[in-house]
Each structure stands twice: as C-alpha cells, then as structure tokens.
Amino acid sequence: xxxxxxxxxxHAATTALRPAARxxxxxxxxxxxxxxxxxxxxxxxxxxxxxxxxSIAADLGVRRSWLILTSGGTEADNLAVRGAALxxxxxxxxxxxxxxxxxxxxxxxxxxxxxxxxxxxxxLPVTGRGAVDPDALDRALADGAVSVVSAALVNNETGIxxxxxxxxxxxxxxxxxxxxxxxxxxxHAALPAPGTVDLMSLSGHKIGAPVGVGVxxxxxxxxxxxxxxxxxxxxGVRSGTLDAAHAASLAxxxxxxxxxxxxxxxxxxxxxxxxxxxxxxxxxxVRFTAPEDVPQAGHIVHATFPxxxxxxxxxxxxxxxxxSSGGSACSAGVQRGSHVLEAMGVDARGxxxxxxxxxxTSTAEDVDIVLAALPEALQRARAVGSLxx
Amino acid sequence: MKVLAAMSGGVxxxxxxxxxxxxxxxxxxxxxALSKDRSQTRVGSRGCCTVEDASDARVAAExxxxxxxxWDLSDDFHDLVVEDFLSEYAAGRTPNPxxxxxxxxxxxxxxxxxxxxxxxxxCTGHYASIRxxxxxxxxxxxxxxxSAKDQSYVLAVMGPEAIGSSLFPLGDMADKQxxxxxxxSRRLGVSTKPDSYDICFIADGDxxxxxxxxxxxxxxxxxxxxxxxxxxxxxxxxxxxxxxxGLGLHQPAADGRPRYVLDVRPESRxxxxxxxxxxxxxxxxxRDLVVFEPLSAGRRVTAQIRAHGEAIPGRIEQxxxxxxxxxxxxxxxxxxxxxxxxxxxxDGDRVLAAATLERRA
Numbered sequence: 001x002x003x004x005x006x007x008x009x010x011h012a013a014t015t016a017l018r019p020a021a022r023x024x025x026x027x028x029x030x031x032x033x034x035x036x037x038x039x040x041x042x043x044x045x046x047x048x049x050x051x052x053x054x055s056i057a058a059d060l061g062v063r064r065s066w067l068i069l070t071s072g073g074t075e076a077d078n079l080a081v082r083g084a085a086l087x088x089x090x091x092x093x094x095x096x097x098x099x100x101x102x103x104x105x106x107x108x109x110x111x112x113x114x115x116x117x118x119x120x121x122x123x124l125p126v127t128g129r130g131a132v133d134p135d136a137l138d139r140a141l142a143d144g145a146v147s148v149v150s151a152a153l154v155n156n157e158t159g160i161x162x163x164x165x166x167x168x169x170x171x172x173x174x175x176x177x178x179x180x181x182x183x184x185x186x187x188h189a190a191l192p193a194p195g196t197v198d199l200m201s202l203s204g205h206k207i208g209a210p211v212g213v214g215v216x217x218x219x220x221x222x223x224x225x226x227x228x229x230x231x232x233x234x235x236g237v238r239s240g241t242l243d244a245a246h247a248a249s250l251a252x253x254x255x256x257x258x259x260x261x262x263x264x265x266x267x268x269x270x271x272x273x274x275x276x277x278x279x280x281x282x283x284x285x286v287r288f289t290a291p292e293d294v295p296q297a298g299h300i301v302h303a304t305f306p307x308x309x310x311x312x313x314x315x316x317x318x319x320x321x322x323x324s325s326g327g328s329a330c331s332a333g334v335q336r337g338s339h340v341l342e343a344m345g346v347d348a349r350g351x352x353x354x355x356x357x358x359x360x361t362s363t364a365e366d367v368d369i370v371l372a373a374l375p376e377a378l379q380r381a382r383a384v385g386s387l388x389x
Numbered sequence: 390m391k392v393l394a395a396m397s398g399g400v401x402x403x404x405x406x407x408x409x410x411x412x413x414x415x416x417x418x419x420x421x422a423l424s425k426d427r428s429q430t431r432v433g434s435r436g437c438c439t440v441e442d443a444s445d446a447r448v449a450a451e452x453x454x455x456x457x458x459x460w461d462l463s464d465d466f467h468d469l470v471v472e473d474f475l476s477e478y479a480a481g482r483t484p485n486p487x488x489x490x491x492x493x494x495x496x497x498x499x500x501x502x503x504x505x506x507x508x509x510x511x512c513t514g515h516y517a518s519i520r521x522x523x524x525x526x527x528x529x530x531x532x533x534x535x536s537a538k539d540q541s542y543v544l545a546v547m548g549p550e551a552i553g554s555s556l557f558p559l560g561d562m563a564d565k566q567x568x569x570x571x572x573x574s575r576r577l578g579v580s581t582k583p584d585s586y587d588i589c590f591i592a593d594g595d596x597x598x599x600x601x602x603x604x605x606x607x608x609x610x611x612x613x614x615x616x617x618x619x620x621x622x623x624x625x626x627x628x629x630x631x632x633x634x635g636l637g638l639h640q641p642a643a644d645g646r647p648r649y650v651l652d653v654r655p656e657s658r659x660x661x662x663x664x665x666x667x668x669x670x671x672x673x674x675x676r677d678l679v680v681f682e683p684l685s686a687g688r689r690v691t692a693q694i695r696a697h698g699e700a701i702p703g704r705i706e707q708x709x710x711x712x713x714x715x716x717x718x719x720x721x722x723x724x725x726x727x728x729x730x731x732x733x734x735x736d737g738d739r740v741l742a743a744a745t746l747e748r749r750a
Binding site for chain 2: 309312318319380385387
C-alpha cells in the first residue's frame with residue numbers, strides 16, 4: 001500500500017524554509033557592502049545586520065551585544081564549551097574540567113571530549129526519564145574543578161526537557177558557567193528565563209531559516225577564548241566577514257516562530273498525541289522513549305519496536321512515502337545504536353528505533369500517511385528482524 | 390522485477406546498477422557498511438568500505454536516478470567473515486574471505502533481507518553470466534566473457550537457488566576498459582577509481598600483521614619433512630601452504646633448492662617446509678559440496694582451486710556419502726593445495742559444483 005502523498009516527519013533534522021526567512025535573505029543578500037567597511041555601502045550593509053541583530057535580541061530578551069553569529073548550532077556549541085572552558089582555565093588553572101549531559105548532542109559531547117588531556121570531560125548521567133541526575137551533578141561539581149556545565153534544553157532524539165533552573169543553580173553554586181544547546185527547543189519549549197543560563201546555542205535551519213547560520217547567545221561577562229581568529233569581528237572571538245543576509249533570515253524566522261509558538265506548539269502536541277495513539281493501536285508492544293508524563297517539547301515522538309530491523313523499517317517507511325529517522329542524522333548515513341538511549345539505560349538491542357518529528361508544515365494528513373504505512377512496514381521489518389535476530 | 394543493487398562505491402557495481410535500471414527493473418541501491426570503524430577516505434586501492442566509498446555509491450545512485458541507502462551489516466560481516474577468517478587461519482587453513490562474504494553476506498544476509506523486503510533479486514557488479522542451462526532449464530552459472538576478470542569461481546559457492554535470484558549485468562562485458570568507458574558516458578563519477586585489491590578489512594594490506602594482532606603470538610618450530618628443526622616462527626597463522634617467501638630461514642636447503650610450506654600444524658605449532666615436488670598433488674579431497682546439477686563418479690570436469698588460477702582437467706573419482714569426501718583426480722599435478730581453499734568444478738564454462746578443500750591425502 002503505497003500512499004500518493006509524502007509525509008515529511010524529520011523536522012528535528014531540518015525543517016522547511018519559511019517564506020519570510022527566504023524573503024529576508026533575498027532582500028538582504030542584494031545589499032552590496034561589507035558590514036565592517038566605513039563607506040556608504042558598508043554602512044547600508046551594517047544597518048541590515050544591525051536591524052537583524054536588534055530583532056533577534058528583542059525576541060530573545062537580551063542585548064544585541066550578547067549575540068555571536070555562527071555558521072550553525074555545532075559551531076555555537078564549540079565556541080561555548082571550548083571557548084568558555086579554555087578561558088576559565090587560563091584565568092584559574094584549577095578549573096580543569098567541564099560537565100556535559102551524557103545524552104547531549106555530539107556537538108557538545110565531542111567538543112568536551114576533545115579538550116582532553118588539559119581539561120577533563122565529566123559526563124553527567126541521566127535517569128531513565130532522561131533528566132540529568134541531580135546527585136550525580138552535585139558529585140561532578142563538588143571539587144570545584146568544573147568551569148562549564150552544559151545540558152541541552154530539549155534532547156534532539158527524544159524531545160525530553162531538562163530542568164535548566166535546577167542545573168543552573170547547582171552549577172553556579174560551584175562557580176561554573178551554564179551553557180544550553182537550545183537548538184531543538186525554539187518554538188517548542190519555553191526558552192530559559194533571562195539570567196538562567198550564561199550561554200545558549202541556536203540554529204537557523206531548525207526554525208525555518210537556511211542552513212548556514214546560528215547564534216551563540218553569550219553573556220559578555222563570561223570570558224570566551226576565540227575559536228576562529230582573524231579580523232577580530234564579534235568581540236574577537238569569532239572572526240570572519242559578518243553575514244547580514246543569513247542574520248536577516250534568522251531574525252525573520254525566529255520572530256515568526258516565537259510569535260506563533262503558543263498556538264503552534266499546541267497544534268503539534270495534538271498531532272503528536274494522534275501519532276502515539278495510532279502507533280500504539282497498530283503495535284501494542286511499542287515502547288515510547290518519552291512517555292507522556294515525562295516533561296518534553298512535544299514535537300518529537302520517539303518509539304522503539306521490538307523485533308524489527310532498524311534499516312529495514314526506515315527503508316520501508318521511505319518507500320511508503322514517510323521521511324523519518326532512527327535517531328539523529330549522521331554523516332555516513334549509517335544508523336547506529338543511540339548514545340541517548342544508552343545514557344537513559346534503555347536497551348534497544350533487537351529493536352528498531354523511530355524518530356518522528358513534527359514542524360510548522362506538518363498536517364493531520366502527514367499523521368494519516370504514517371499510520372497507513374506503518375502496519376505493513378512493521379510487519380516486514382519484523383520479518384527481516386527475525387532472519388537475523 | 391524489483392531489484393536491490395549492492396553498490397560498493399566502485400565502478401563495477403555502479404555500472405551494474407545502471408544497467409539493471411536501464412533494463413526496466415525497479416532498482417534500489419544499497420551500500421553495505423561492513424566495517425565497524427570505517428576510515429573516512431580511501432588510500433590507494435586498499436579497503437573497500439570507507440565513508441568516501443559510501444559517498445561515491447550515493448553519487449552514482451543519484452546519477453542513475455534510484456533511491457539509495459546505507460545498511461549496517463557490520464555485525465553479520467564481523468561474525469560470519471572476519472571471525473571465520475581468523476578461526477580458519479588459527480586452525481591452519483587458508484580461507485578465502487571474499488568467497489565467504491559472497492556466500493554468507495551478499496547472497497545470504499543481503500539476499501534474504503531483500504526478499505523479506507519484497508525484492509525479487511540482488512544485482513552486483515560481478516563478472517559472471519547467468520543462463521538457464523541447468524536441469525529442466527534451472528539457472529546455471531557461467532564464466533564471464535571477460536576471462537581475465539571472471540569471478541564465477543568466487544560465486545559458485547552460492548549454489549543454484551541464490552543464483553536464480555541474482556543479476557550480474559556485467560557478465561558479458563568484453564573487458565574492464567569497456568566498463569570504465571560506460572561509467573564515464575553514464576557520468577557515474579567512478580570511472581577512474583582504482584580497483585580494489587587485497588582483503589577489505591585489512592586496511593594496511595598486512596595480512597600477517599593483522600593475524601598476529603588478532604590471534605596473538607604462538608611461537609613454534611619450522612621443520613623439514615623428516616622433522617628436523619630448521620628455525621622458529623611466531624605463529625603458524627602467519628603461514629599458508631605453498632608459501633615460499635618470508636619463511637625466515639637463514640640456512641639454504643642442502644640441495645640449494647627453494648623451500649615451500651608443505652603443511653601447517655597448529656596443534657603442534659609446527660610449520661613443515663620442503664621442496665616443491667613434495668607440495669604437488671594430483672588428487673583433491675573436498676567437503677561441503679554445493680552442486681548445480683546431478684553429478685556422478687567418472688564425470689570429466691575441469692577443476693580450479695584459486696581465484697586467478699587455471700582450470701585443470703580431471704575427473705570425479707568419488708562423490709561424498711556419509712563421512713566420505715569428494716575426490717577429484719587431476720591430469721596434471723598442482724602445487725599449494727591448502728585446506729580451506731575453494732574448489733570449483735566446471736564443464737567448459739559452466740559451473741558444476743563448489744566445495745571446500747581438505748588436507749591432502
């Protein structure tokens with residue numbers, strides 16, 4: 001049974017370009033001039049950039065000086081974790097560790113690990129419900145060596161929310177700064193209240209701006225060591241020609257997302273609930289990684305199906321018009337076991353993992369397409385699973 | 390037909406997939422990720438499943454206009470090919486991992502998976518022909534027209550049933566140059582890629598080093614046929630019957646003639662060496678017979694014992710029954726028959742059977 005329409009359910013990987021972001025990009029990219037040039041053209045380009053930064057800052061409730069434009073979420077995470085850890089150690093050699101949530105995105109985890117041997121990465125275990133274990137956090141902080149604590153506001157595979165207020169309070173009690181990767185959160189979960197975190201990463205293409213732009217929201221009081229050196233743009237910590245067009249498109253997308261967030265979030269939660277109900281009807285043995293009573297963003301449904309083959313399930317759904325993923329998108333295109341589930345203590349061996357993530361273009365029809373495709377896809381994926389179980 | 394094309398990232402499988410699509414089949418390309426820790430890029434002609442190879446396969450699939458996936462078969466590959474390779478060497482045998490991979494991965498794991506997913510056949514870039522000249526029009530396997538590249542030897546172990554669900558669109562290509570030319574004209578992006586050699590999971594090409602790292606050192610004696618000790622070695626798994634180089638013997642033989650490995654005996658940790666004629670045999674014993682058509686004792690055949698060896702005329706002396714092995718006599722003797730190697734029997738260009746060689750009688 002192959003459906004006529006396709007359903008895109010991988011918005012957590014990337015979402016559709018918003019027309020407002022596209023328009024803003026096209027208009028701004030037409031403006032000649034380098035924003036740091038001192039002539040008329042430069043000033044016009046600078047005005048476009050400043051307008052964008054003003055809009056982003058206003059929407060986030062911070063000052064313009066807090067914004068560091070990057071190429072995306074990964075670069076923002078790198079600058080936050082590595083930049084803050086190196087600067088803290090330079091000021092106080094005893095600050096020789098960072099603490100990162102074990103279920104966080106590789107952009108944070110691998111950055112923390114890359115600091116060895118000068119700076120140790122302490123991985124914060126999470127509970128079976130995906131939350132950073134508060135006792136483990138206290139233990140990690142006890143010796144005062146941790147300079148940066150990083151935990152994603154919304155997990156990119158499961159959609160589970162972290163309690164940043166508690167994490168932040170614990171971290172600050174031990175003199176650590178707090179970073180959050182909020183790439184998956186914008187529009188789906190309330191961003192941390194002003195003053196809760198020191199550093200926050202955002203990405204354009206997860207909210208309808210083009211790929212290639214992100215922002216690190218960074219309290220200027222937190223010293224950062226430059227991660228790219230050159231002409232000294234953006235506080236000297238992120239050199240490189242300022243990109244007014246991408247900034248403008250990010251500003252337009254962010255403004256639209258935040259303006260619509262309340263209604264849109266409720267709409268997507270409703271679609272997600274319909275997905276869960278339908279999936280549970282089709283397969284009562286399904287396990288939802290984030291059951292409904294776990295605090296979560298609401299746009300991600302992560303499920304595991306016992307006995308089904310991972311590659312086969314994704315192939316069969318794709319063949320039936322469903323764009324989905326087994327976890328996060330990876331460079332080689334190979335679906336591997338999930339470090340997120342492993343961190344939660346979920347044994348998904350012999351299970352197929354399925355992440356369905358909703359976004360601004362998702363409709364009830366998308367849900368219908370998935371639920372129509374799933375029965376046969378699961379049955380065949382289990383036939384494959386039984387061959388090699 | 391609905392066809393699953395195995396795409397390694399090389400030129401052969403890319404052209405094969407393109408030909409299958411052009412023939413009107415509904416083709417889906419799959420790259421099998423076989424290694425647990427894949428290199429990012431390819432260096433020279435070594436290895437075959439780097440991330441770069443997967444990306445080359447993807448580009449070829451895009452040009453052909455077919456969907457493309459990467460499937461992780463690394464667990465199967467490790468358990469069924471790499472472990473087998475190690476345990477065979479540890480037992481003093483000489484396995485052919487490419488034969489094992491065809492038998493257990495490409496035309497078992499992959500084919501079964503494909504069938505469960507609704508595919509009718511698996512397509513690869515092997516050089517061999519499939520016709521319908523078996524008993525009652527059953528599928529038969531034949532040497533490629535391109536005899537220099539013929540791979541019927543490594544495919545024979547699949548048996549007729551799997552052959553019946555296979556597609557080898559390159560079977561009748563005249564030569565490799567023609568395949569490269571076709572890849573170029575189809576803009577598949579891989580037309581100048583070097584061929585793969587060596588064993589794909591031994592990235593540096595150092596088989597002995599790989600075996601030593603994996604199996605550890607197990608020092609023992611190198612002896613002659615009479616049991617006189619000539620030297621020592623670090624592990625019998627570093628030796629294969631018929632080997633001449635790398636014996637590490639400092640004293641030449643009394644008669645000054647080159648010495649070859651005659652036998653590998655892991656149980657006594659001995660490697661036996663001696664003159665070439667002691668290595669020769671005209672009688673082959675084999676187990677695990679796979680037949681394409683009913684055979685009988687006395688049948689005239691040609692026998693091939695190496696992937697790139699010649700086929701030697703002979704006859705079937707005895708078919709396996711109970712504990713008995715397949716026995717084939719040859720019209721001329723051959724050197725370097727090592728247990729674990731594959732024996733393939735032909736009638737002209739048609740494959741009759743495949744089996745695994747046993748110790749010499």
